[in-house]
Amino acid sequence: MKQANSDVLERFRTLIRQARQTVQESKEPGKPHIYIGMATCGLAAGATETKQAFEETLAERGIEARIIPVGCIGHCYGEPLVVIENPGFPAICYHKVTAGKAGALVRAFLEEGDPLFEYVLGALEENDLIPTVMDFPRFNLERRVVMADCGALDPENIDQYLAGGGYESLLKALEMTPEEVIQEIIDSGLRGRGGAGFPTGRKWQAARSADGSRKTVICNADEGDPGAYMDRTILESNPHQLLEGLAVCAYAVEAENAVIYVRAEYPLAVKMIRRAIDQAGQAGLLGAHILGTRFSLSVSVFEGSGAFVCGEETALIQSLEGKRGMPQHRPPYPVHKGLWQQPTVINNVKTLSSVPTIVKKGAAWYRQIGTQSSPGTAIFSVVGKVVHPGLVEIPMGTTLGRLIFEICGGIPNRKKFKAVQIGGPSGGCLPESFMDTPVDFDSLTQAGAMMGSGGMVVMDEDSCLVNVARFFIDFTQNESCGKCTFCRIGTRHILNILERITKGEGKEGDLETLRELSQDIKTASLCGLGKTAPNPILTSLEYFREEYQAHIREKRCPAMMCRALTAFYIDLDKCARGCDACVGSCPVDAIFTTKGRKKAIDQELCVKCGECMVACPTEYDAVGKVSPSELAPVIERPQEKAS
């Protein structure tokens, strides 16, 4: 039954009017406005000091300006990011604004009117003075749907969200029947962004038609993938959008309870979402009788203890029920028997955050973005060897090559691309030949990788894929809950074998064992953790087999990354007589002076930290690396003279 009537509409209109007014009044025309990105990434880069420097310099110079903390725009390479609206100028985005630059900006820009071009990332609007950010691929090839307002809003201020059209989708949903809402989501083709890509509308429909009196909606914000932080960013930057999506979902499936499961390691996200829940409750947008309708929704926050496996939906439910976080066999699926055996919808943060826009603009609009089978946008956290790492929201179907080389600026330091690992710790490692692969659920799975949570690690020629595979399986086997045989014991065997290979102790037959065991773990494990954990091994075995073989047969690490197989040496022809820059850098005193007063490395003592290579002045560039380690020239240490 539809819930909205004219009273509801009137109430909502009043709410919006008040919010707009408050926002309007808080703007002080004629005064500069300084927006500082203060999500966790900004804070880590020093945004607190930046903010303090702005405050102090403004006070010192007697300039009146407003400082507004906002969330993250995803351009992590440029943190701390600051946008300054100075009357008479276009809004300008500055990057890497350290405390020193903050002071300089106040003095030069706000006081003198000099926008300090050297600090500018770009203007946010067309103008004759400064190139706009839209001139850069990192901006113009992105398509922001979920993150559209991240970094533009003060996450602690519901009025800003409301004034920009927030909660209109909830109102619109209340004007529809739950079935109509579900149909809209089905038509949009939205697929779950938590990894598996299950059609969201069908999930809601199943929960709606399941028997049960106390249905629950859970937002999965466990986000356990190392290096992935888009869910955190969304919670910290635009929590109301998520709450609105959550409320639409609860209305559609007729749930009166919702839980947001966030990891306790995200204190700022927890704080932001709690505050948002309070504010929405006070505004009558959550809680009992939302906007005066018969629809009620109580939302609580549960802080998980940060086990990766607790992101798996059945383990998450166990954890909510106070039990050991161990996955359960499916079926029954949570939509039939979930929290306390009641029908439960579990959706990822990005999935729910996509909902308000879909309801507002319609399924047809959403389908224009992305591909036929994967409509909408994908959010990746691109890290590793790219020029512009950070959060990127792109239309599904964008090719890997475009994402890595155009949007993220390619590989720094003139190095060569080697592989990209996609989908979190259990994603696959793909070589250059996959650069034309479109990023969508099905293409990535077909390639042996997966969408997963959207973690993406780009590697250059200096990465050893055997070591990379070892690194990821080390993570997953550590996070295995220990319940089922294959994941518990099998992943440990894989780790051991890979450790041996990276130490040069690999044997003929190891690759066969690795492949067979990986396939068995993939087929036979109980939950998604085990079923996907072997992906990095299977893909690297397939695409980088020679690298494994070099380790086993020649004790050689082609990327010269595995310590046991590489050695550092000093090229006596390049080494400068009398220079001892490397000597002080060596933590174990392995560098000695040769008879010819040059330097050499005692291979017995060397721990292969590489500090000498960094310390050697570039004009000499005398420290080299070889693999296998026997290739390092042997240089006699002169006998210590008896004193």
Added chain:
Amino acid sequence: MIKVNVDGRAIEVGEGQSLLAVCLQQGIFIPHLCFLEGMPESPASCRLCFVDIQGEPAPVASCKVPPWDGMVVRTDTERVRRLQKSALRLLLSVHHVDCRNCPSNKKCVLQDLAKFLGVPLKSKKLEHLQREIGVELDHPLFQFVPERCVLCEKCIAVCRQHNDFSLLTFAKRGFNTVVTCFEKDPDRLPCSDCRACVEICPVSAIFLKNEAAEACLDQPPPFPDSP
């Protein structure tokens, strides 16, 4: 009645039982470890009871499948056996194989499975691995032998059945998971004449301490002793 076909044999079954239970009752053996007759939910954790069901892309754990009418099942396909052997090899690779000194000798589920699947007890294919026992296993009443334990969870299930809650529990996680009991006060343990956990254990990995002598536990098992 539901009619299913298992390995070419037509079987009629009632509702409410898993395919595994039905097959076992009919004398069709499917390897299994964690399934316990009469328990409401099997944990499906041992990953041995795989079968191939017509129409399913991959083998499925039969303890979690209710039979349906017209179901066609094969219990002995190549890929089913491959997974079962692989699972058993993994279990054996962390098991202290010392049958002569083990009270379960000749009635041990691992021995039976090894024979059935043709897997050597001391396989050369995988290295022997040892768990790090990260909890204090010493207990006034219980003796745990984690080097034997296969983590089938049966002791926990029967304990729960006898006491409404389980005194025995998993501790640590992942590769180092062990079964233990955190209640250390003998007066608060209702174990005086209950031997359910000891009796159910298929590999003699748990004892009441006063019976440990009989269980060849005068000396802790030497470890590792790979061939």
